[in-house]
Amino acid sequence: MSTKQNGSRPWTAAECIAFRFAAIFIFLQIFPFPLSYVPGLHVLAQWYMRARQALVIWIGDRILQLPEPITVFQSGSGDKTFDFVALLAATVLAVAVTIGWTLLDRGRTGYDRMMYWLRVGVRYYLGMMMVIYGISKVFHLQMPSPSLYQLVQPFGDKSPMGLAWSYVGYSKAFSMFTGLVEVTGGLLLFFRRTTLLGALLVAAIMLNVAMMNFCFDIPVKLFSMLLFLLCLFLIAPDSMRLMQLFVWNRPTQPVRETRYVPSKRWVRILAVATKAVFILTILAGNVNSTVTGMKKYGDKRPKSALYGLYDTELFVLAGDTLPPLTTDRVRWRQLIMDKPDYAHLKAMNDSITHLSAAVDTATRSLTLRGGQHRQDIRLQYSVSSDTLHLRGLLNSDSVTILLRKRNLQTFRLIGTEFRWIQEYPFNR
Numbered sequence: 001m002s003t004k005q006n007g008s009r010p011w012t013a014a015e016c017i018a019f020r021f022a023a024i025f026i027f028l029q030i031f032p033f034p035l036s037y038v039p040g041l042h043v044l045a046q047w048y049m050r051a052r053q054a055l056v057i058w059i060g061d062r063i064l065q066l067p068e069p070i071t072v073f074q075s076g077s078g079d080k081t082f083d084f085v086a087l088l089a090a091t092v093l094a095v096a097v098t099i100g101w102t103l104l105d106r107g108r109t110g111y112d113r114m115m116y117w118l119r120v121g122v123r124y125y126l127g128m129m130m131v132i133y134g135i136s137k138v139f140h141l142q143m144p145s146p147s148l149y150q151l152v153q154p155f156g157d158k159s160p161m162g163l164a165w166s167y168v169g170y171s172k173a174f175s176m177f178t179g180l181v182e183v184t185g186g187l188l189l190f191f192r193r194t195t196l197l198g199a200l201l202v203a204a205i206m207l208n209v210a211m212m213n214f215c216f217d218i219p220v221k222l223f224s225m226l227l228f229l230l231c232l233f234l235i236a237p238d239s240m241r242l243m244q245l246f247v248w249n250r251p252t253q254p255v256r257e258t259r260y261v262p263s264k265r266w267v268r269i270l271a272v273a274t275k276a277v278f279i280l281t282i283l284a285g286n287v288n289s290t291v292t293g294m295k296k297y298g299d300k301r302p303k304s305a306l307y308g309l310y311d312t313e314l315f316v317l318a319g320d321t322l323p324p325l326t327t328d329r330v331r332w333r334q335l336i337m338d339k340p341d342y343a344h345l346k347a348m349n350d351s352i353t354h355l356s357a358a359v360d361t362a363t364r365s366l367t368l369r370g371g372q373h374r375q376d377i378r379l380q381y382s383v384s385s386d387t388l389h390l391r392g393l394l395n396s397d398s399v400t401i402l403l404r405k406r407n408l409q410t411f412r413l414i415g416t417e418f419r420w421i422q423e424y425p426f427n428r
Contacts, residue, residue: 025090025091029226030121078223126189127189130182130183131286132282143169147338149338160216196238305361310334310406312335315331316400317399332347355377363380386405387402387404388402
């Protein structure tokens with residue numbers, strides 16, 4: 001491999017020590033990337049992840065002696081006890097290895113080659129993550145439109161994370177915009193000449209994401225901060241040039257860069273082809289998985305055969321018509337049918353019961369299970385225009401319920417249209 005060098009200088013002792021720690025810490029955070037994406041080598045990646053999990057659990061049990069055992073499960077959270085213990089272990093190990101490395105390599109005056117390849121690894125890892133997250137937002141999957149249940153959920157009952165999800169999910173255009181910015185930043189990182197521009201853009205994105213995670217209690221705080229720190233790592237070599245330009249208003253010199261280019265032509269062609277395959281695979285693979293996800297649990301997910309939000313107009317139980325008293329826990333206020341297998345019952349006192357649901361369109365029957373009900377609620381239904389008529393048994397008593405389907409445009413959140421001209425702010 002030949003070297004194309006535009007200039008280099010000896011490193012200071014502090015720079016060497018900082019690089020050693022950064023190299024070990026970053027490696028521990030992003031590995032087994034890229035092995036997990038290489039056919040055949042993904043087995044090694046799986047072995048490494050199992051060994052890492054076992055080590056973290058052992059540290060929590062034997063060294064930290066945590067009161068509760070660390071569990072490893074998929075929950076959507078990146079801030080579990082496991083993740084904090086793993087971060088602590090990685091930091092301590094990085095410090096220990098840095099001390100040993102420094103003692104054994106005190107005469108070294110620089111790590112130009114290692115820095116070059118470490119930056120390549122960070123660029124591709126960070127770029128891949130931004131493309132993955134960005135595409136999910138472009139297709140409105142990560143934060144989808146508010147569900148029917150969320151439309152009637154009291155504002156004060158929303159969790160901070162739920163509020164953030166609804167805020168972004170309300171607007172497909174805003175979700176697409178934020179996703180396109182993330183994808184753009186990620187793609188810029190795949191190319192050496194646009195690395196600084198991409199790192200600056202992604203740093204701004206990830207700082208905003210990290211602040212959103214902290215302020216809205218979204219459990220991806222550790223990972224978002226890691227991505228932000230990786231951006232700073234890529235920006236660091238150009239920090240003085242940026243200060244010269246943007247702070248001191250002085251001219252700056254071109255970057256002094258050392259490049260490592262394969263001397264053989266076929267190796268260079270293979271490297272370019274591998275890069276192209278990697279980028280196309282990340283793009284095409286994530287577009288495909290995101291489109292599939294949209295059809296499973298996104299905006300294009302399957303909906304109940306009785307999809308809609310229904311307001312109760314008449315509720316007759318055991319021959320008695322129940323008046324709409326706000327203290328009544330039995331009479332329904334609303335029936336929410338969204339997903340095929342679930343239903344939500346909102347009582348007159350605004351308590352909400354989440355039930356499993358089964359709709360049989362052949363027999364025109366609705367079965368509800370769960371909640372405080374002693375047995376399944378089995379009802380026959382008939383649909384006419386915008387009404388839903390239910391008859392059957394509720395806790396062994398006969399019940400007749402007449403419900404009217406709500407026009408979703410009556411919700412201010414949905415019915416309010418975009419306007420260029422507004423004489424007064426419409427803030428409700």
